[in-house]
Amino acid sequence: MEDKLYEIIEEPIQLHKLVEKVQRREAGAITTFIGTVREWTKGKKTVYLEYQAYKPMAEKMLAKIGEEIQSKWPNTQVAITHRVGRLDISDVAVFIAVSSPHRKAAYEANEYAIERIKEIVPIWKKEHWEDGDMWIGDQLEKVAYPSGKPNVKGMNEHD
Amino acid sequence: MIKILLFAHLQEELGKDKLEVELDSISVGELKTKLKDTYSLTQLDQVMVAINEEYAINEDVIKSGDVVALIPPVSGG
Numbered sequence: 001m002e003d004k005l006y007e008i009i010e011e012p013i014q015l016h017k018l019v020e021k022v023q024r025r026e027a028g029a030i031t032t033f034i035g036t037v038r039e040w041t042k043g044k045k046t047v048y049l050e051y052q053a054y055k056p057m058a059e060k061m062l063a064k065i066g067e068e069i070q071s072k073w074p075n076t077q078v079a080i081t082h083r084v085g086r087l088d089i090s091d092v093a094v095f096i097a098v099s100s101p102h103r104k105a106a107y108e109a110n111e112y113a114i115e116r117i118k119e120i121v122p123i124w125k126k127e128h129w130e131d132g133d134m135w136i137g138d139q140l141e142k143v144a145y146p147s148g149k150p151n152v153k154g155m156n157e158h159d
Numbered sequence: 160m161i162k163i164l165l166f167a168h169l170q171e172e173l174g175k176d177k178l179e180v181e182l183d184s185i186s187v188g189e190l191k192t193k194l195k196d197t198y199s200l201t202q203l204d205q206v207m208v209a210i211n212e213e214y215a216i217n218e219d220v221i222k223s224g225d226v227v228a229l230i231p232p233v234s235g236g
Contacts, residue, residue, distance in 0.1 A: 035236050051235070052166055054228055057212040058235075082235055094236055114236055122209070122228070123235030124167035135168040137205070137232035 005079045006062035008055045008123075013081050013095045021079040022099035029103035031110040035094035037087050047128045051084040051093065054122040058082070061121040065113055069098070072112070073105040080113060082123055161185070161221055163194075164228040169206070173198060188217035190227070206231050 005021060015034070022030055037049050066078040082094045096113045100106040117123075125136045163178040170176050178194075185193070187208045195203050207230040208215050214230075221227055 052170075053235070054164065054166055054209075054212075054230070057209055057228065060212055118233065118236045120214075120233070121235050122166070122230050122233055124231065125234040126167070135171075135231070136234040137167070 004059075005077075006059050006066060007081045008053045008058050008062075009081060009083055010085045011083070013083050013092050015092070015095055018079050018081055018095050018097050022077040022097045024077060024099055026075070026101055027077070027099035028101050029106040030097060030099045031103070031106040032098075033094070033096040033110050033114055034092055035114065037089050037091045037093060039089045041127070044127075044129055046089065047130055048089070049087045049093070050126040050128065051082070051087060052124050052126070053082065053084045055084075058122050062117070064120070065116045068116065069109045069112060073100060073109045076100040076105055076109050078109065078113065080117070082117070082121070084123065160223055161190075162226050163190075164226065166229065167231045168202070169200065169229055169231060172200060182221075182223065184220055184222045186217065187215050187219050187221060190221060191217070194229075202231070203229075 003021065019030060019032065037046070039046055062080045065080070069076055069078050077099045079097045080094070083092065087093055094114070094117065096110055098106045098110045098113065100109065127134055127136055161180050161182055163180065165173060165176050165178065191203050191208070194200055209228040209230055210219060210221055210225050
């Protein structure tokens with residue numbers, strides 16, 4: 001299990017282990033992104049979050065994002081872990097590590113990964129506030145799937 | 160038989176995490192209409208359907224033995 005590059009887990013994410021998964025002799029850069037649970041969103045105080053995933057498909061979609069990255073930025077290596085279950089404020093929800101020979105590709109690919117996660121990976125977040133809770137479906141407050149389905153072919157086709 | 164997996168608010172609306180329907184084959188679009196009528200699900204229009212862990216479109220056909228998942232707009236990250 002240790003060397004799975006794309007994982008949905010329930011335990012806390014071990015950051016250094018994920019970095020090790022992308023460490024290589026030809027890498028000159030490793031970028032990491034850590035998504036954490038924020039306390040305040042639009043003036044509302046979050047008490048805790050609950051994440052749910054369709055695990056086998058979510059891991060498949062994470063792997064697909066990795067493939068997209070490797071075709072856009074050759075010679076990168078990607079590892080992504082997303083945690084599910086109950087997460088408290090400041091807990092790590094998602095960790096993305098990308099290594100590449102030069103830093104530019106590692107930065108760009110890492111940002112691409114988180115944007116794609118928010119588009120195609122079947123994971124849902126439930127906000128728990130002091131006065132209620134709600135499954136969050138549309139974080140950008142625009143129509144979720146303007147083309148009728150998530151853009152599974154790649155971000156370039158947006159425009 | 161077709162197995163249908165439910166997540167997030169759909170799971171809570173129906174009070175269960177899966178449904179089983181006795182059908183040989185049905186298109187994704189027809190299945191959505193059927194579910195809307197049978198279970199009075201309100202927010203199915205934005206819900207995507209996956210067949211055997213791959214996103215599907217309304218015209219795709221689901222066959223007996225397939226595992227279908229109803230995928231509300233995602234909010235990971």
